[in-house]
Amino acid sequence: MLSKKTKYGLKALTYLAAQKDREPVQIAEIARHENISQKFLESILLTLRKNGFLGSKKGKGGGYYLIKDPSxxxxxSVMRVLEGPIAMVPCVSLNFYEPCEDCPDEAACSVHKLMLMVRDSALAVYRNHTLADFV
Amino acid sequence: MLSKKTKYGLKALTYLAAQKDREPVQIAEIARHENISQKFLESILLTLRKNGFLGSKKGKGGGYYLIKDPSxxxxxSVMRVLEGPIAMVPCVSLNFYEPCEDCPDEAACSVHKLMLMVRDSALAVYRNHTLADFV
DNA sequence: TATTAATCTATTAAAACGATAGGAATATTA
DNA sequence: TAATATTCCTATCGTTTTAATAGATTAATA
Structure with missing residues (x-):
């Protein structure tokens, strides 16, 4: 299952990408518009900022804004930051690889073989799309 | 993340599919061979039997065996029984569809659009492979 | 200085996960 | 028929993750 964190984060990014300009938008506005718990959204936007997707401004007229072009x-990168590894098992992960300690032979493991194909197919989708495709 | 239930279940199915004949194989043997907690594996094999993948036989010489050809x-079907829906959000699920109550317009939702593509790509992999591909 | 809005830290409630325990039911063998 | 082997069933438990909430702090603006 996709976590609500990822779901909300993606919706927020899309909302920001749909803005005419790159002026700051308040958390409250995004939360209201997208039906998201404001406090929860706060923490999500924070991690998006810390990972280089968003800029922020405090005080009156403050808020969050996209720091890069949606395209x-x-x-x-959105999925990796919000949801974590794209692979469903660590032994087929590109960025978070870990061997299974219970599995003597990766190349012979059915789970490994299947999940490798699934990872590749998901990766193809994620690689071929940017935020611009969803505004 | 793939659950251990699915991981173990798939390994067990593969182990059974690799048998020369379709004679019953004991839980203990599968557990030992695949490094799986026997008690946990018990419950997994039980659900696989209840869902028409396996047959079982009690008492001495008993065990589990494949009921269909691996191909x-x-x-x-393996994934749906063990892991649940293939879709990452219910609003793009074929077999477990549910609308999001927080989302006014599915067609306009970025999460929906992205996850629809991801589901299709995963589905393509699962559809094109059978247990026979992993023995 | 007052107000606004992001930032940070801590806590909590509920759900899911992985595993374990113990006995009941059933089939085989002697 | 008795003993043994094995699946079957139910219940429980501890840990982790998830989603959300609360409250105090910091920074920018007017």
């Missing part, structure tokens, strides 16, 4: 924001 | 067992 520069690949779904791969 | 007849699609990964779609």
């Amino acid at each position: 520069e924001i690949r779904m791969t | 007849e067992i699609r990964m779609t």
Whole structure:
């Protein structure tokens, strides 16, 4: 299952990408518009900022804004930051690889073989789409 | 993340599919061979039996055995039984569809659009592979 | 200085996960 | 028929993750 964190984060990014300009938008406005718990959204936007997707401004007239062009924001990076590894098992993960300690032979493991194909197919989707495709 | 239930279940199915004949194999043997907690594996094999993948026999010489040819067992059905919906959000699920109550317009929702593509790509992999591909 | 809005830290409630325990039911063998 | 082997069933438990909430702090603006 996709976590609500990812779901909300993606919706927020899309909302920001749909703005005419890159002026700050308040958390409250995004939360209201997208039916998201404001406090929860706060923490999500924070991690998006810390990972280089968003800029922020405090005080009156403050808020969050996209720091890059939507067409520069690949779904791969969005998913990795919000949801974590794209692979469903660590032994087929590109960015978070870990061997299974219970599995003597990766190449012979059915789980490994299947999940490798699934990872590749998901990766193809994420790589081929940016935020711009969803505004 | 793939659940251990699915991981173990798929390994067990593969182990059974690799048998020369379709004689019953004991839980203990599968557990030992695949490094799986026997008690946990018990419950997994039970659900696989209840869902028409396996047959079982009690008492001495008993165990579990495949009830169909490995080439007849699609990964779609294995995944749905063990892991649940293939879609990452209910609003793009074929077999477990549910609308999001927070989302006024599915067709306009970025999460919906992205996850629809991801589901299709995963589905393509699962549909095109059977247990026979992993023995 | 007052107000606004992001930032940070901590806590909590509920759900899911992975595993374990113990006995009941059933089939085989002697 | 008795003993043994094995699946079957139910219940429980501890841990982790998830989603959300609360409250105090910091920074920018007017």
